[in-house]
Amino acid sequence: MIHIKNISKSFDNKAVLNNVSFSIGDNAITSLIGPNGIGKTTLLNILCGVLSPDQGIIECETPYFTREIFTVLSGNQHLYAKNTVKENIYFLSTLRGLSKGEIKSNIEKYHTYFPLYDSIQGSLFEELSFGQKQLTTIFAALVANSQYLFLDEPTEGLDLAHKKQLASVLSLIKQFKTILLTSHDLDFVSSLSDELVFINNAKIVNISKSLSKEQFLKVYETIYGEEQGNENYLL
Template identity: 35%
Template sequence: MVFTIDSLCKKYSGKAVLSDVSFSVDKGDIVSLIGPSGVGKTTLLRILAGLEEQDSGSISFETPPSKNNPVIMVFQDYLLFPSLTVFENTAFALKARKLPASEIAKRVNTILEFFHLSDKRKQYPAQLSAGQKQRVAIARAMVVNPAVLLLDEPFANLDRNLKLETAEFIRDTQKEFGITTVSVTHDLEEAFAMSDKIGIMLNGRLEQFDTPSALYNSPESIDVARFLGPVNILTPELCTHLNIPAATIPKGRDYAIIRPEQLTLTQGTEARINRVQFGGHYIKYSLQVQNTELTAYGFTAQFAEGDTVGIQVSQQ
């Protein structure tokens, strides 16, 4: 483990912002903390960066942070020096460490080439796009080979078309350099695309911490499931009515959490289609089953509003 957080708590003006947060991060992993605004994600990042102190709990690093083993945070506004060029911004921390000019040039030119910024090395931040500014900020942080890289809302200032591309770039870059990374974000799709582990934070608590696939397919609570996207809640009575195997409901629960894409419509009379909507790469079916409304996704509009259908559940 690079670091372990144990029972971390933080309050502002008597209001709990972080409550009993615990998790560990493995060396070389990229971890995303996601959740709505105001749940303590950035506060946790700032505590990791040493910019704030927790009220209780602990953070244990395998190797304590130091000048040669730093924890570096990249803020969502990038905080580039406007009067310095791309090269000078990237080289700033190396110059502060008084490294030889030849070593600085070698390290900066290498990372700018990797970040596809070599042709921008003499330009100033005002001449760059939002995506280019972000890459400069991350390059400036990574050039010192930090022990842990912290990213605060890395997609906040990017348009939709750039977000997924940037998530893939961050993952490729992080894996190439092997730098342990923790990111806080609101963007679910981008977090899924780049993360080894994801933590879901709701109301100041870390509700679940797991791999992206485990979180999505096996959420530990309805709140986590709904935060990650639309879900259907199947009770034992609904399963019986739909002829769905009882084993669909996990042991210890009285309900099953089923994603719309796990429902397949068949010939039958157990459910009625109330609405059919075109959703781009899928068709959304709104279904009435007794007194419950369910949602199913399909790839073709093979059924129409008013049709009666059967439902099968596929386990992912």
């Protein structure tokens, strides 16, 4: 479990996060909720060590837990475009200290969750569709033994088929991984999340366990307004 305690961050004297505290549970999907520009990605960057908070601490029961984090940031290229899928997976896992035998074993272990690997392992990463790139990146993180998966707007740019496939994969792997999502795709997170953390005006304003779509939309509209809720629920 990861504990975020009293995290604050400002840019140009404007508070983006103000005394934010919550916990990310093991073997579960926690989602940071809010419209674009609300501070979700900033918090994600603090958690994975890209940014330092102005104040506050992050505690984890796993020593050196940042080494076990794999973060997929929205719109970023996470694997090498000119390498094949297989080359990327082996390279990333080697950087994490795995032997070739361990990598092969992990590919077999997680193959059930990514059956498309057989058909694309020889393809250059740049040749994949956007959805295939997202799924391949998550597969690479699993093979590399990343315990914590932080996904920033993971459905952005995905068609319906890949979105459903991603939801299915995340639902399965949460049994043995800790997953944090940031998203304004309300339909996706409401159906998938075990815990929902709502951010508004730089603060945590609501933390809820699993909600039905109707309950989720009601909470969202109460916090952000009916117009925001309707707009984002149709994404």
